[in-house]
Amino acid sequence: MAQLAPSQPLDLSKASKISSTGASLVTAMQTPVNSLQDPDPPHSHPIVHRTTLIDGENIKNDPSDLIVTDASFRPGTLTTAKASSLGYPTEDTLEDQSVTSTASSDDLEKGMAPVLIRNQIGANEIEKSDMESTVRARGHHTAYPSYRSDWRISVPPDDVPKLPVKPKGRIWRGIRHNYVTVYQRLFAICLAANIVPLVVLLATNRRSKPWGPDRGNVATAAAANVLAAFLIRQENVINTLYSICCATPWWFPLRLRRIVAKLYHFGGVHSGCAVSATIWFILFTALITRDYASGIYDQPGVMAITYILVALFLSICFFAVPKFRYVSHNVFEAVHRFAGWISVTLFWVLVLLMSKGKSELPGADSLGITVVKSPVFWILLVITFFTILPWLRLRKVEAFPEILSDHAIRIHFKYMKIGPILGIRISDNPLKEWHAFASIPAPDGQSFSLIVSDAGDWTKKQIQQPSHAYWVRGIPITGVLRMAIVFRRVVLVTTGSGIGPILSMLVSHPLPCRVLWSTPDPEKTYGEDILESVCKADPDAMIINTRASGRPDMVALAYHLYVQSNAEAVFCISNPTLTRKIVYGMESRGIPAYGPIWDS
Numbered sequence: 001m002a003q004l005a006p007s008q009p010l011d012l013s014k015a016s017k018i019s020s021t022g023a024s025l026v027t028a029m030q031t032p033v034n035s036l037q038d039p040d041p042p043h044s045h046p047i048v049h050r051t052t053l054i055d056g057e058n059i060k061n062d063p064s065d066l067i068v069t070d071a072s073f074r075p076g077t078l079t080t081a082k083a084s085s086l087g088y089p090t091e092d093t094l095e096d097q098s099v100t101s102t103a104s105s106d107d108l109e110k111g112m113a114p115v116l117i118r119n120q121i122g123a124n125e126i127e128k129s130d131m132e133s134t135v136r137a138r139g140h141h142t143a144y145p146s147y148r149s150d151w152r153i154s155v156p157p158d159d160v161p162k163l164p165v166k167p168k169g170r171i172w173r174g175i176r177h178n179y180v181t182v183y184q185r186l187f188a189i190c191l192a193a194n195i196v197p198l199v200v201l202l203a204t205n206r207r208s209k210p211w212g213p214d215r216g217n218v219a220t221a222a223a224a225n226v227l228a229a230f231l232i233r234q235e236n237v238i239n240t241l242y243s244i245c246c247a248t249p250w251w252f253p254l255r256l257r258r259i260v261a262k263l264y265h266f267g268g269v270h271s272g273c274a275v276s277a278t279i280w281f282i283l284f285t286a287l288i289t290r291d292y293a294s295g296i297y298d299q300p301g302v303m304a305i306t307y308i309l310v311a312l313f314l315s316i317c318f319f320a321v322p323k324f325r326y327v328s329h330n331v332f333e334a335v336h337r338f339a340g341w342i343s344v345t346l347f348w349v350l351v352l353l354m355s356k357g358k359s360e361l362p363g364a365d366s367l368g369i370t371v372v373k374s375p376v377f378w379i380l381l382v383i384t385f386f387t388i389l390p391w392l393r394l395r396k397v398e399a400f401p402e403i404l405s406d407h408a409i410r411i412h413f414k415y416m417k418i419g420p421i422l423g424i425r426i427s428d429n430p431l432k433e434w435h436a437f438a439s440i441p442a443p444d445g446q447s448f449s450l451i452v453s454d455a456g457d458w459t460k461k462q463i464q465q466p467s468h469a470y471w472v473r474g475i476p477i478t479g480v481l482r483m484a485i486v487f488r489r490v491v492l493v494t495t496g497s498g499i500g501p502i503l504s505m506l507v508s509h510p511l512p513c514r515v516l517w518s519t520p521d522p523e524k525t526y527g528e529d530i531l532e533s534v535c536k537a538d539p540d541a542m543i544i545n546t547r548a549s550g551r552p553d554m555v556a557l558a559y560h561l562y563v564q565s566n567a568e569a570v571f572c573i574s575n576p577t578l579t580r581k582i583v584y585g586m587e588s589r590g591i592p593a594y595g596p597i598w599d600s
Helices: 024-032 080-086 105-109 115-121 170-178 182-204 213-230 236-245 255-293 300-319 322-327 331-357 367-373 375-392 457-464 480-486 496-507 523-537 554-565 575-587
Strands: 047-049 067-071 395-403 408-414 420-428 435-439 447-454 470-472 490-495 511-521 542-545 571-574
Touching: 024 447, 170 575, 182 213, 182 322, 182 447, 213 255, 213 331, 213 375, 236 255, 236 480, 255 300, 255 367, 255 480, 300 322, 300 331, 300 395, 300 457, 322 331, 331 367, 331 375, 331 435, 408 457, 408 523, 420 496, 435 447, 435 457, 435 496, 447 496, 447 523, 480 490, 490 496, 496 511, 496 523, 496 571, 511 523, 511 554, 523 542, 554 571, 554 575
Parallel strands: 490 511, 490 571, 511 542
Antiparallel strands: 395 408, 395 470, 408 447, 420 435, 420 470
């Protein structure tokens, strides 16, 4: 092996600005790591950094090939003596012509210094480099891995603080956090706001002849609840509500801000009003049936439409029950959409038929005047407008798929700019099914992307057979994570492709946070760009490879980061089971915690 004598020594001042991949791994691996420990290490757990073989293959599951550090090295403390002991070429050592190296002095000054120094500096204090080097020790001919350190895989720490004891009794906690959530409370409020007037109305008309309230008033109550249930799920209304609540300033008491952040439970209003509308319409059907049976009302068409509407309302409510919705989401979505459209159409027919019958009575107004005077007409007009509006924005847009792995794909779109923390729905069959994903704005501000992981038949198809065009409709909708900005500092917990919504917020609306991401083979599944984006937002992000270290105790780690960072709240984006577990584990201990629910 030819010996190359560098023309000049390495300037030690430049060793503190290392920004590339390394050179002398042999010396570094022979030097005890403990001799470089900082007296006040910022990390309480080992950090395993990724290395890449010279032929481009990754080192996996081999502890001897990983560089493990327990502390961060401070290059400002590097002395000539220490550099010499570590094997750095200095003025003294370079005088010895027996020192061999494959790197010139120019390469050394550009950053081709020992790997250990770069490892000790930390994954977020040096820049990414595509340079690869081969180091040959004296008397040996060995190829060693180059080093990239923009991100790092964490090992769950052993010294995680013990979770505090949950206050109050187990039964009370179960009721409070499982059956009396904000969603259930909103549902109960909406239901009570309808049941009370319904009872009063029946009581005040108990002696009327014929018995019961006016059919027109009952139909109006049913239509009003349908409108409320519809509007609370309308895109523009949702975005407006989020904009209002996100304006909550930090100087507001935390108790108030934690309540405001529960906005995403608005689904309780949707379901509460929908059930109330069904109850009102059942009463309307009973009144129509009574009048038809007694000969007071003789319109078979109205009777038929009324019973069809009752069946549609009941089917919508039945398939919306979480148990059935979870088992067959596609059926729920189809019933909700098509039964809803048919219901609105039949409601229009019902109003026209009833108005026609009323206009035929002696001394009654014309059909047009009768229709316009009906409150149900105006309510249906608003419902119809907002039903059609999203579909007026239906269009097919070009997509640019980026295969991340066999388990995930990143889909890029360039058809519009997108705001912070927004999600869009895409479909390859607009009448069949729609899928919502969080958008990640691109650095140029002109495009965005989505991360899709294998979570079912449809997502698997997108990964195996990437499409270059998708249907979109409506406008982007604000997501749960938008409420994180009402807190000074938060902990973001996620698993798998849940990192997409996290990045949607961190890229477009960065805020002080700690990130906990647990997923199998994060680099292999999602790629380096995703990992680097995470660590750019949180340099100390805890990224756990569950294939290497197993599934950690996410509740304990979330609490650990919450205490360590002095955060005000915890947000979890994961599967329903883990999300409920994290939220319950935090809320039951008095910590504000938030995560998507079925109707968020």
